[in-house]
Amino acid sequence: MLRPRSGLCEDDVRFCKYIDLELRISNFGCIEPCKGLKEKGNTCTEKFCEMVFWEGYVSDEVMGTFAPILVYWLYAGFYQLLPPLDNYRLHTRKEENEKNVVPLSAVVRGVLLQQLVQATVAHLLFLLIDLVSSISWFRSHSLESLFFDSLTSDTKSSAIIVQPPIAVQIVQIIIAMVVMDTWQYFVHRYMHQNQFLYRHIHSQHHRLVVPYAIGALYNHPLEGLLLDTFGGAISFLISGMTARTAVIFFCFAVVKTVDDHCGLWLPGNIFHLFFHNNTAYHDIHHQLQGLKFNYSQPFFPIWDKILGTHKPYRLIKRPEGGFEARLIKD
Numbered sequence: 001m002l003r004p005r006s007g008l009c010e011d012d013v014r015f016c017k018y019i020d021l022e023l024r025i026s027n028f029g030c031i032e033p034c035k036g037l038k039e040k041g042n043t044c045t046e047k048f049c050e051m052v053f054w055e056g057y058v059s060d061e062v063m064g065t066f067a068p069i070l071v072y073w074l075y076a077g078f079y080q081l082l083p084p085l086d087n088y089r090l091h092t093r094k095e096e097n098e099k100n101v102v103p104l105s106a107v108v109r110g111v112l113l114q115q116l117v118q119a120t121v122a123h124l125l126f127l128l129i130d131l132v133s134s135i136s137w138f139r140s141h142s143l144e145s146l147f148f149d150s151l152t153s154d155t156k157s158s159a160i161i162v163q164p165p166i167a168v169q170i171v172q173i174i175i176a177m178v179v180m181d182t183w184q185y186f187v188h189r190y191m192h193q194n195q196f197l198y199r200h201i202h203s204q205h206h207r208l209v210v211p212y213a214i215g216a217l218y219n220h221p222l223e224g225l226l227l228d229t230f231g232g233a234i235s236f237l238i239s240g241m242t243a244r245t246a247v248i249f250f251c252f253a254v255v256k257t258v259d260d261h262c263g264l265w266l267p268g269n270i271f272h273l274f275f276h277n278n279t280a281y282h283d284i285h286h287q288l289q290g291l292k293f294n295y296s297q298p299f300f301p302i303w304d305k306i307l308g309t310h311k312p313y314r315l316i317k318r319p320e321g322g323f324e325a326r327l328i329k330d
Helices: 008-018 060-081 093-099 104-146 166-193 195-200 202-207 213-217 221-239 243-260 270-274 279-286 302-307
Strands: 313-317 323-327
Touching: 060 104, 060 213, 060 243, 104 213, 104 221, 166 195, 166 202, 166 221, 166 243, 166 302, 195 202, 202 221, 213 243, 221 243, 243 270, 243 279, 270 279, 279 313, 279 323
Parallel strands: none
Antiparallel strands: 313 323
């Protein structure tokens, strides 16, 4: 059920009264966007009270930090609790036991360590952005106090975060996807080409020759910082999305990453239908003969195709059940 927003709407009331503009109550009992600001050239126009289920409980910044972690364990845990599903596996259970050289307990510890670093950096990033925004807002108000006659001019700005229209948020998410793909492709590829980095850092992820969902973020802590945390921060900053949009984007990116490592080719999987860069595509990269190919992650294989590291494959149904992603030789 939609609820009135607990804090921002009261700020809206005070702000709109401050500049003596007409207010109107919406159906949700929430003040609608400072009516009349458009005529005064203010950027606060078209702002509606967007309801989300965490409104009034935690901030968007806290959700953007911790929601992806929760989603990771829920989605990966779902895969972990599934029955064996031998008819849909890309590798047999025997292969998984023989080829993977790290136990599940170590994988869980490694993922938790990366997520701790990730949450710390995300929280610091949000605090920094909030600090910069607050300084900018107070400076503008200080100037207005010196020039009283400009109180209702177009230089007036609100400290309230304006959520852009849905269409703009979709564009921002697409931009963030492309930025994240670009960052991760080049960092990931360099970690394979630099023998020192591969041997001491990236090889930890490839200890899971047969990927599974919980191991999606099993990386060396430095790799997790460079590849995932910095990649996410850069995507967030370049796209210009708000913290609220970032909650959606980062949760989606986490689900996609987990699915790419699930090791199952399930019928009707939406990621297999809409993304060529999927479970089988990334499985090729984890195979010994595919280590130098299919670097792209987590969304599109664009850079692989542009730079010649794309390796096509075909799915072969195994007689004993399940599938095998097999490279197509040149």
